[in-house]
Amino acid sequence: MTHDGIGAPLRRKEDRRFLTGRGRYVHDIVRAHQLYAVFLRSPHAHAEILAVDAKAALASPGVAAVYTAADIAGKINGVPCAWGIVGRDGKPMKEPPHPPLAAGKVRHVGDPVAMVVADSLAAARNAAELVQVSYKVLPAVTAVAEAVKPGAPQLYDDVPGNLCCDWAVGDKAATDVAFAKAHHVAKLDLVNNRLVPNAMESRAALAEYEPSTGEYTLFTSTQLPHVARVLLGVLMLGIPERKFRVVAPDVGGGFGSKQVVYAEEALVTWAAGRLERPVKWVAERSEAFLSDAQGRDHVTHAELALDRDGKFLGLRVSTLANIGGYVSTFGPNIPTNLYGPLLAGAYTTPAIHCEVKVVFSNTVPTDAYRGAGRPEATFVLERLVDVAAHELGLDRVEIRRRNLIPKDAYPYQTPVMLQYDTGDHAATLAKALELSAWSSFAERRAASAARGKLRGIGLVTYIEACGLAPSRIAQQLGARGGIFESANIRVNPSGDISVITGAHSHGQGHETVFAQLVSELLGVPCANVEVIHGDTARSPFGLGTYGSRSAAVGGAAIAKAAGKIIDKGKKIASALLEASEQDIEFKNGAFTVAGTDRSKSFAEIAGAAYTPPPSYPLETLEPGLEETAFYDPVNFTYPGGCHVAEVEVDPETGVTVLVAYTAVDDIGTVLNPLLVEGQVHGGVVQGVGQALCEDCVYDPASGQLLSGSFMDYCMPRADDLPLIVSETACTPSAHNPIGVKGCGETGTIASPATVMNAVVDALAQYGVTHVDMPASPQRVWQAIQAARLRPVAE
Amino acid sequence: MEIKLTVNAQLVTVEVEANLLLSALLRDRLRLTGTHVACDTSQCGACTVLVDGASAKSCTLLAAEAAGSSVVTIEGLAADGALHPMQQAFHEQHGLQCGFCTPGMVMSAVDLVAVNPDPSEAEIRAWLKGNICRCTGYQNIVKAIRAGAAALRSA
Numbered sequence: 023m024t025h026d027g028i029g030a031p032l033r034r035k036e037d038r039r040f041l042t043g044r045g046r047y048v049h050d051i052v053r054a055h056q057l058y059a060v061f062l063r064s065p066h067a068h069a070e071i072l073a074v075d076a077k078a079a080l081a082s083p084g085v086a087a088v089y090t091a092a093d094i095a096g097k098i099n100g101v102p103c104a105w106g107i108v109g110r111d112g113k114p115m116k117e118p119p120h121p122p123l124a125a126g127k128v129r130h131v132g133d134p135v136a137m138v139v140a141d142s143l144a145a146a147r148n149a150a151e152l153v154q155v156s157y158k159v160l161p162a163v164t165a166v167a168e169a170v171k172p173g174a175p176q177l178y179d180d181v182p183g184n185l186c187c188d189w190a191v192g193d194k195a196a197t198d199v200a201f202a203k204a205h206h207v208a209k210l211d212l213v214n215n216r217l218v219p220n221a222m223e224s225r226a227a228l229a230e231y232e233p234s235t236g237e238y239t240l241f242t243s244t245q246l247p248h249v250a251r252v253l254l255g256v257l258m259l260g261i262p263e264r265k266f267r268v269v270a271p272d273v274g275g276g277f278g279s280k281q282v283v284y285a286e287e288a289l290v291t292w293a294a295g296r297l298e299r300p301v302k303w304v305a306e307r308s309e310a311f312l313s314d315a316q317g318r319d320h321v322t323h324a325e326l327a328l329d330r331d332g333k334f335l336g337l338r339v340s341t342l343a344n345i346g347g348y349v350s351t352f353g354p355n356i357p358t359n360l361y362g363p364l365l366a367g368a369y370t371t372p373a374i375h376c377e378v379k380v381v382f383s384n385t386v387p388t389d390a391y392r393g394a395g396r397p398e399a400t401f402v403l404e405r406l407v408d409v410a411a412h413e414l415g416l417d418r419v420e421i422r423r424r425n426l427i428p429k430d431a432y433p434y435q436t437p438v439m440l441q442y443d444t445g446d447h448a449a450t451l452a453k454a455l456e457l458s459a460w461s462s463f464a465e466r467r468a469a470s471a472a473r474g475k476l477r478g479i480g481l482v483t484y485i486e487a488c489g490l491a492p493s494r495i496a497q498q499l500g501a502r503g504g505i506f507e508s509a510n511i512r513v514n515p516s517g518d519i520s521v522i523t524g525a526h527s528h529g530q531g532h533e534t535v536f537a538q539l540v541s542e543l544l545g546v547p548c549a550n551v552e553v554i555h556g557d558t559a560r561s562p563f564g565l566g567t568y569g570s571r572s573a574a575v576g577g578a579a580i581a582k583a584a585g586k587i588i589d590k591g592k593k594i595a596s597a598l599l600e601a602s603e604q605d606i607e608f609k610n611g612a613f614t615v616a617g618t619d620r621s622k623s624f625a626e627i628a629g630a631a632y633t634p635p636p637s638y639p640l641e642t643l644e645p646g647l648e649e650t651a652f653y654d655p656v657n658f659t660y661p662g663g664c665h666v667a668e669v670e671v672d673p674e675t676g677v678t679v680l681v682a683y684t685a686v687d688d689i690g691t692v693l694n695p696l697l698v699e700g701q702v703h704g705g706v707v708q709g710v711g712q713a714l715c716e717d718c719v720y721d722p723a724s725g726q727l728l729s730g731s732f733m734d735y736c737m738p739r740a741d742d743l744p745l746i747v748s749e750t751a752c753t754p755s756a757h758n759p760i761g762v763k764g765c766g767e768t769g770t771i772a773s774p775a776t777v778m779n780a781v782v783d784a785l786a787q788y789g790v791t792h793v794d795m796p797a798s799p800q801r802v803w804q805a806i807q808a809a810r811l812r813p814v815a816e
Numbered sequence: 817m818e819i820k821l822t823v824n825a826q827l828v829t830v831e832v833e834a835n836l837l838l839s840a841l842l843r844d845r846l847r848l849t850g851t852h853v854a855c856d857t858s859q860c861g862a863c864t865v866l867v868d869g870a871s872a873k874s875c876t877l878l879a880a881e882a883a884g885s886s887v888v889t890i891e892g893l894a895a896d897g898a899l900h901p902m903q904q905a906f907h908e909q910h911g912l913q914c915g916f917c918t919p920g921m922v923m924s925a926v927d928l929v930a931v932n933p934d935p936s937e938a939e940i941r942a943w944l945k946g947n948i949c950r951c952t953g954y955q956n957i958v959k960a961i962r963a964g965a966a967a968l969r970s971a
């Protein structure tokens with residue numbers, strides 16, 4: 023048998039349906055007599071709704087219903103937040119209501135105002151144009167730095183200063199002491215630009231209602247069907263779980279934007295019940311730009327205190343985080359709990375204090391986007407380390423070496439909550455320097471210079487926290503539920519296996535990688551293992567997929583369930599083989615009496631479980647072979663590593679090209695190297711997109727989204743990229759039963775800072791010390807021009 | 817109006833409105849949902865099909881414009897259950913993750929290899945300008961197209 027368990031570069035089981043056009047996304051599902059929903063959205067960033075007149079729309083041909091805030095008042099509750107944070111004064115964040123259809127006021131362009139349901143998409147669109155809404159336009163504020171100023175437009179009457187929460191982490195007094203004795207303080211102001219996740223499948227929802235049983239089924243493009251069922255069903259619609267099935271079929275990418283629960287999903291479900299007909303909604307791309315939760319959007323001031331030798335003594339960070347017009351599902355948690363505690367990075371900095379003002383503005387709400395808080399932290403820290411190295415005249419590699427947490431210091435308690443379990447940063451740094459040919463960079467720089475180009479190289483040594491999440495810690499930090507994962511392993515009578523996971527795959531390849539895991543643990547061929555996910559009617563309650571948690575938490579749940587299967591198998595084998603249970607060993611897919619050749623295959627044990635032979639002790643041992651496990655991790659997992667980027671800048675045009683990229687990531691045990699590499703490539707490129715081209719821009723005067731399509735929002739394309747060199751290292755996670763750490767976000771966490779460090783290095787000869795993202799031609803050219811105009815200090 | 821066209825080697829006669837897009841004809845009328853729609857500005861290429869052998873964005877063509885043409889969609893690429901060499905190469909090289917961009921990528925690649933049987937990495941990257949993938953970072957797509965081209969050359 024070829025080895026197709028842990029570590030095998032197995033080709034994916036799920037590929038065939040996608041490659042032959044047989045994938046089944048919500049877009050593709052059609053129900054008999056279905057109706058089509060269209061949302062009328064606010065054209066204004068901030069306005070009072072004076073009146074809504076739906077009469078003409080209702081009279082339009084084919085229209086089944088038009089719903090506005092008045093129609094759903096008291097029937098659908100507001101969109102809930104699943105993670106409430108607590109401010110430094112001990113008070114909970116401000117959590118104003120988030121009505122599914124704007125009530126009284128609209129707070130961003132794209133805020134839904136009315137829902138039109140009709141026989142056809144065309145009829146619904148035509149009718150939506152006939153809904154008359156009169157607005158009183160109010161001054162809007164979109165930039166976070168403006169939103170906190172006195173006199174700024176206020177989104178909510180009872181949220182003074184637009185301040186959702188004033189949050190902090192770390193020991194301020196200890197940090198002040200560290201700064202007081204510093205030899206040098208490096209300072210940096212930076213912006214982490216807002217991004218649009220842009221999964222290629224736009225969000226879609228199709229709901230149906232069965233009047234005979236009162237059951238609802240919602241097909242929706244979500245990363246977390248069970249969580250959606252609770253938030254949409256129980257909290258928003260008053261539909262109990264037992265009457266509500268949520269199915270996430272094939273989902274075309276998520277990146278965090280589909281771990282958010284949205285008003286449209288609740289409205290479509292509600293309308294299906296009212297109208298007793300299936301109702302389908304598919305977002306258009308322009309609509310996605312105005313309604314999918316967006317990411318990042320920070321303005322930060324940071325300071326690093328160092329001693330004479332370049333050792334970090336203390337770090338102070340002050341951030342304004344823009345969460346948009348409403349509190350999104352996990353919105354306030356991202357720039358706080360997933361950001362501040364990550365500022366220790368891979369370093370021994372003994373004192374850290376981070377304060378974050380979480381601020382409302384007239385923009386689309388922000389929430390998790392691949393990396394979620396951790397790329398922002400890495401960007402602050404790693405840019406600042408480079409600035410410090412420059413100011414102290416230290417080599418950028420050397421300053422990192424002096425401050426990295428040594429391998430033998432793990433487990434390592436940081437001053438900002440986290441306890442890192444394992445890592446070896448010196449090793450990943452050395453490997454990345456070697457693979458990227460760091461030491462011969464001067465030659466490549468000279469070759470570029472000969473062609474009139476500026477070449478720069480940059481590196482980042484990072485650590486991140488993923489494998490969300492230990493429920494106990496998460497709840498202390500404001501999570502309104504546990505964050506464990508579930509698995510059910512059903513050994514079928516013939517010995518083949520169904521694995522039902524609470525995690526959800528929207529590109530990750532769980533159908534393959536979880537089958538590999540079970541193949542390894544139970545010794546059955548991968549081909550005989552089927553992984554099922556994404557349907558609340560089939561899987562036990564699970565939390566879904568986000569925060570690089572599927573392998574670390576979902577995989578661990580599977581391992582736990584497999585352990586239970588083996589335990590039961592041993593009991594069965596002990597009866598069948600007439601040996602004591604302690605003497606039964608499970609190895610290579612067989613149950614053997616230790617030290618003998620008496621053995622039963624896995625299939626024989628499965629058969630016996632369902633067709634109990636006379637020796638099966640039915641009085642004391644239940645028949646059947648199926649086990650469920652819930653796994654709650656004791657800690658986060660901490661992938662880390664080193665990335666290196668090289669860029670070439672044309673000083674005449676400011677055009678910046680990424681010419682080389684190396685990623686060395688310690689992600690613990692590798693389940694499938696092929697899939698890991700794919701995750702790293704994709705993650706790196708999303709971060710490169712932020713660094714070089716992607717930018718979500720609002721017009722400050724009108725609050726209109728200026729980058730509202732693929733024409734204006736620059737997605738990275740194939741010809742923007744070099745070959746990425748990716749390698750993994752492995753210090754297994756110490757607390758995770760399979761040793762995995764997670765690989766979904768490492769690329770996005772490390773690459774923006776890596777690329778920007780390279781860009782700044784390329785421009786160093788002009789005295790440029792920082793460039794904000796994206797390093798667009800215009801911005802880079804301006805940085806060069808500004809530097810040329812500056813008198814040279816030396 | 818009534819139009820006739822060939823879709824995946826079958827002659828189809830359908831009644832279409834003048835403003836019906838080819839993508840909508842394929843997806844909604846013919847239930848060939850492998851052709852995806854991921855944007856509304858002709859930028860992403862998820863909807864790419866072959867029209868008379870050349871790749872075209874089906875969201876940007878009217879169904880009526882395809883009258884008399886032969887259209888091949890992702891569903892029509894593989895014969896008798898075997899994968900087309902380009903599909904096989906995407907599988908082997910892990911050139912897909914969520915699968916949403918995949919049909920467009922594969923159809924675009926098939927056209928590239930028809931006009932350039934041995935494309936370089938740079939030529940492949942340039943050709944893919946009109947196809948967006950958010951998952952893979954393109955690297956394995958590029959690899960897959962090279963491998964698929966090689967397989968087609970030796971076929």
Ligand code: FES
Pocket residue numbers: 852853854855856857858859860861862863864873874875876
């Ligand atoms: S759907 Fe045709 S180009 Fe995007």
Ligand code: FES
Pocket residue numbers: 222274275529911912913914915916917918948949950951952
């Ligand atoms: S595989 Fe998901 S968009 Fe390309």
